[in-house]
Amino acid sequence: MTTMRTGALALALLLAPAFAAASGGGALFDGSRGPLPRFELPAPPLTPEAAPETFGRTVATPDLIAAKARVGIDAELARLGSAPAGTSFTFGVIGDAEPGRFPWERIFEPGKDVFAKEMAALQARDPRFILQLGDFVSEGTVPNYRAHVAWMDADSTVPLLRCIGNHDRSRPNGDADKVLYDAVFGPRDYFFDYGGWRFIALDSSDRVVTPAQIAWLSGALNVPGPKVIYTHVPPAYLRHAKPLPIVASLPASAIEAERSPVQDFFENWFKEGSSDFERLVETSDVKAVFMGHIHAFWAADLHGVRYVISGGGGSPLYPLPPGYDMRRFAHYMTVAATPSGLTETVHPYRGTDFVLPPVRP
DSSP states (O other), rough: OHHHHHHHHHHHHHHHHHHHHTTTTSSSSSOOSOOOOOOSSSSOOOOGGGEEEETTTOOOOOHHHHHHHHHHHHHHHHHOOOOOOOOOOHHHHHHOOOOOOSSGGSTTTOOOOOHHHHHHHHHTTTOEEEESSOOOOOSOOOOOOHHHHHHHHHHHHOEEEEOOOOGGGGSSSSSSOOOOHHHHHOSSSEEEETTTTEEEEEEOTTOOOOOOHHHHHHHHSSSSSSSSESSSSBGGGGOOBBBBBOOOOHHHHHSSSSSSSOOOOOOOOOOOHHHHHHHHHHTHHHHHHEOSSSEEEEEETTTTTHHHEOOSSSOOEEEEEEEOBBBOEEEEEEOOOOOEEEEEEEEEESSSOOOOBBBOO
């Protein structure tokens, strides 16, 4: 098995330039430069007679357009309802779920159907809602979206509020559209208030946060009270943040020092908009920022803000490049929100639950 995994990884490295060329850009994971997202208002309603097409690739089908009334962000918020300020409640956080587009990716842990198993366990804990951090499909195609909607129709019992990941676009890497996401879930940038907290979803799926998004985010943050931001791609300034120590019982494969020979040809951070995002987060009473994209766990406190990368929702746990002080294990989180702050509990798929130091108001 070790030889198979090593060989598959070497094959992936050899094929990386070809994948980059096929994506229509320079570097692998070079992001999209499509039209700006709509952020002031949700995208206009779609109809089967006027299904949109972008870049000549993706068309929203009538059944997916109809699904928005059941599983879209507005429908999930209607299920959630409201709670007065000062209410104590628990919400869930789960990261990347896409199972890997290519067979060689599926040799890595944690294995098949882990997202569904973790979601069942998380929903059994009865959180008020769940934040899903993007990459819920391997690629934004009609069959993949249909399968995800079918899972929601059958097994989603708790309001599921998501942000868009790069895999949820029409193509994970390079130029891509977001037609299916807009049709089924949209909007991509939105906020909601619950129990005196403001929760803000931000689209970083192009590995960019645009000036227009920064302006919108500034307005969304310009209210009193504590806030939480959830987005897919972490900002680049976190590269050098000192992580919190993790004291927990985890599988040996999760706690080995990450010194893989794989070079960092993955663009795992967003650079454009990073400094503006940092300034807003640090000056707007943001208590926590939850992110995915990197299939691992990592947490840090920086200038009074808790940052958590939680990419262990069932996606392959690839070896990490040198210098990534992270732990690779499948997991989800429950977060208790009270007037005293946030308390985050990490629930490994294999291993023992552990609690991070509380986030104080």
